[in-house]
Amino acid sequence: MARPRKPTEVKELAGTLQPCRANPDEPTGTRGWPALPSFLSERAAEIFAETCRAMESMGTLAVEWGDVIAAYAASQEEVEVYTAIIAEEGQTYTTTTQMGDTMYRARPEVAMRSDAMRRAQQFRSELGLGPASKSKVSAGKKNEANPFEDIDN
Numbered sequence: 001m002a003r004p005r006k007p008t009e010v011k012e013l014a015g016t017l018q019p020c021r022a023n024p025d026e027p028t029g030t031r032g033w034p035a036l037p038s039f040l041s042e043r044a045a046e047i048f049a050e051t052c053r054a055m056e057s058m059g060t061l062a063v064e065w066g067d068v069i070a071a072y073a074a075s076q077e078e079v080e081v082y083t084a085i086i087a088e089e090g091q092t093y094t095t096t097t098q099m100g101d102t103m104y105r106a107r108p109e110v111a112m113r114s115d116a117m118r119r120a121q122q123f124r125s126e127l128g129l130g131p132a133s134k135s136k137v138s139a140g141k142k143n144e145a146n147p148f149e150d151i152d153n
Helices: 008-014 044-056 063-089 109-125 131-136
Strands: 092-096 102-106
Touching: 044 063, 063 131, 102 109
Parallel strands: none
Antiparallel strands: 092 102
16 A cells, blocks of 8 residues: 655655645645534544644644544544453453364454554554654744844945
8 A cells, every 4th residue: 555645734844845746736725723523522522632733733734634633533532442442351352162162362352443543543644743754844933043143244
């Protein structure tokens, strides 16, 4: 599977944008918080808000990202739910075969959590929130000092 493309804004903030490879007609996003989708649970809504705050602080939040942020929040909530079930029930369960033997099987929640983690990681990467992406973004404080101020004319 191909790696998802980084948003142009993230490339620009990271200093890796190459204008020759950029789409000059790429639509730009509308700065601001996207609307909270009504289908998200209370916990997913919290994750949605946390993600929006993180993207806003990095300078990459746009209204059009709402559906991707919502999908990330839902996937991340699934990870939390399945992790809680696995912590309580264990990673395996026992069943008895037709011969009367005991067989150990992986709980279905283990595979479901793995799938949810994979989806959440893909969304994080697409949003520019992964550790590798985050460390490359430098949208923080700008240097207001003039480096040529001390040079005599």
